[in-house]
Amino acid sequence: MKLLEILQNIDRRIIYLILALSIILPLLFPIGFPVDITQNTQDVYDLVDKLPAGSVVLLSYDWDAASAPELLPQAEALTRHILDKKLKLVAIALWNQGATFADRVHNTVAPEVGAVYGEDYVNLGYRPGQAVVLNSLARDIHATFPEDVARTKTASIPMMKDIRSIEDIDLVISLSAGDPGLRTYIEQIGAQYPVTITGGVTAVSVPGMLPYLQSGDLVGLLAGMSGAAEYENLIDRPGLGLGGMDAQSISHLVIIAFILIGNIAYLAGGRKKK
């Protein structure tokens, strides 16, 4: 009974410490668990991979700094794949911080694959209005985004000459941490226009997206950090996502252990009467 009592009364700070260690140690001493590719990630990869060179992809940054550990690696992996395949990339944002992250991803990836701003990719930035923005850009991208983030006229950007409305876009990818985001794209763009919609979300949002996957309104889905890790595997460029997976494994075990310990003590200690 002594052990049970101790187990029942571990200090909050010790719990915090154990959790921190369960993430720090695997980062310091990587174990290298193999990452399996799930079908949803494979579907996203195939969609991008099968597009012929010169096709236009709209990549929407619908997240903030709080979700960067999950969605930044996804954005990097996708951008690398898109530019590598010589597709045209149009980045926009439905969350205002997204526009800054788009710049950052472009600055990292573009020089490596030799992509040129204005010819291969462009960052049109953020506009407020949520669903309004999507309906507006579907009709006329140039009127919705008259300037890019550097205040160059959209009309004067070479690649944008032929990209004027949703008809000119071959694939929509929304990386989203909530609303407005992937769901807004499915409801406002997918329901109205024939373009295929795919995306990546934080793990929290995954359950809410599953019905759309089953109904076919959404094709493929990257799920949080593990989705990013799988995509990095597929394009053969290990990055932040893969690096974090060992820590994920161990910290999950720790959480499960906490639930078990708490409940064993609870059940053995006699449940309190209701």
Added chain:
Amino acid sequence: METVGIWIGALCTLAIFSFLLRENPFFRTAEHLFIGLAAGLGIFYGYQTIVSNAWTPLFNPDPGEARKWFLIVPLVLGVLLYTRFLKKGKWISRIPLGFLVGVGSALAIRGVIGASFMSQIVATMELPLWHTMAKFKIDAILFILGVIGTLIYFFFSREQKGPLKVGASIGKWVMMLAFGAAFGNTVMARMSLLVGRIYFLLGEWLHIL
């Protein structure tokens, strides 16, 4: 400059983490700083949009572009939003607000009715009863019962008795399984955030990674 930035970042991170021990002045200052910066971003993007989407096409159109006179309307509407700070003219701010809310409500219906309502019903009824969706032959039956049960759980116009009670009970257990999965996913998401923070502290700041 980069080192300075990383040190500032580390201090910010630690100030927020200090909340774990107790609420304290450092945390409060950091929280205020955060709200200030976020509000600043809002001002910037609001301004940027007004200039690029309204002011320039109205007052400085490119040579060869037609001047878009109509854009005077949203500019006026936008300014009217600020009458809410007046004592007397407060109600005027409800006119532009009404415009936004009207358009927003209509777009909400347009979006929801197709993809989130009808399409979800159709995708359920398309399934034949005897059909393997993931693993077993009875998957489709379980699935359809799950959807119907959940709907019955949220049916409030009758007492839950007889078949309604059975249906609601199926719905309840299916939702518990669903929320369990949601729980697991949320743990994953939060751990990812912590991984991100520890990457920053140990890698970029202390260089031990």
Added chain:
Amino acid sequence: MLEEIFVVNRLVLFGITVAIAVIMLIAIRRAKKGKKYFIRRIAGLEAIDEAVGRATEMGRPVHFSPGIASLSEETAAQTLAGLAVLGYVARLTAKYDTDLIVTNRMAEVLPITEEVVRQSYLSEGKPENYNPDNIIFLSDEQFAYAAGCMGIMSREKVAANIMMGAFWAESLIFAEGGFVAGSIQVAGTANTHQLPFFLAACDYCLIGEELFAAGAYLSQDPMQVASIRVQDIGKVAAVLLIIVGTIASTCNWPVIIDFLAKFAS
């Protein structure tokens, strides 16, 4: 002919929208004229009775939070439902002479919570027991509010912790704080992503629309009651459609699916 006026593939959706609008307008009109629509009592309200009862037995206070949303966001409906539940809780605490502490995060919600609680005490005939000092505005910052609540729960040894409204990330902090203080916890929110934590840490939890139904049941506001009725009709239609459609699909009878593919896609 049809093609010239209507977007043909959305014809059924148009019909549904019109039907919902018409039924809703009729239902609201009738409710305003005094028609009583039946809404069943949500089981969670019994859990609230039990929680307040236990607090009374132990002679310790009840804590109530109406969520952290304001009244001018999309989530305002949840706050309103939470306030309706607050009225119910306050009537119970007035009846049993138990202390009730209400914390607020939104300054604009504060006067409304004060009014709701005062009215409840008045209707129970105990206006003198209403203590305005127990309706507390903590902070408009999310985590500062959460920290303040935790402090109150442990200092005042709250015996029942009732949380009804829109909650976000702080739900976890609350639920744990209440559990550690040894309270019975009843929660309710329509923010689906927070429900798992409430379900795991609370004794009873109103799931999603149950919160709205509880609010409508308690307030008997014609607009809310009528809306619940309209949604229920919609749900019955959805269930029937699924059943008929599934039978048709199983029998390889594609008429319905083909019809919907043509007029509702």
Added chain:
Amino acid sequence: MRREVPIVVTFVSGILFLLDYFIKIPYVSENVVGQFLDWAIIVAAFALILGAANIFRIHIYKIVKGKKEWWNSLILLVAMLVMAVVPIIWTQQNAVYTFLFKNIFENLNGTMFALLAFYIASAAYRAFRVRTKEAAVLLVSAVVVMLGATPIGAKIWSGFPEYSGWLQTIFTTAGMRGIMIGASLGAIVTALRTIFGIDRSYFGGQ
């Protein structure tokens, strides 16, 4: 007048956008609707600044009155001003803006939510109990999904990813779909109430 005008504006703009989706209205669908969308973006931009204006008002008041910890309000306002003015003058690619965003803003925002990892850990240990049958089912399903989602789960038992996938494909999807259909009806009803001017909570309960 004060009551009617806003309600009429809401009704007209709402009905117009709703009908435009279902009916081809000559001239209006091609020209007016697109125009209104452009307008809405601009008004939304003003509304974005409105939020900041509100914060500005509250904190100016705190500073002027010398309220408790007024210096925090001062820090807030300075941060707000710098974060707004710098990119307005030099665009978001300016070095000062990037510095503030990357080093201060991102770290504050990221850490705020990373706190939750710790809270989950401590709640897992102290609060998540199999108090009811419902909670038991929920926690078992949670554990299966957690093990299914991480590489280590597959190492322990190859069934974890499989059953986690099955659980999510069937039950999570079914449950979420039921909730989604119900919530959609709720959203439609709420939106219709707003358009018809029956529900005025958007105007601050007046």
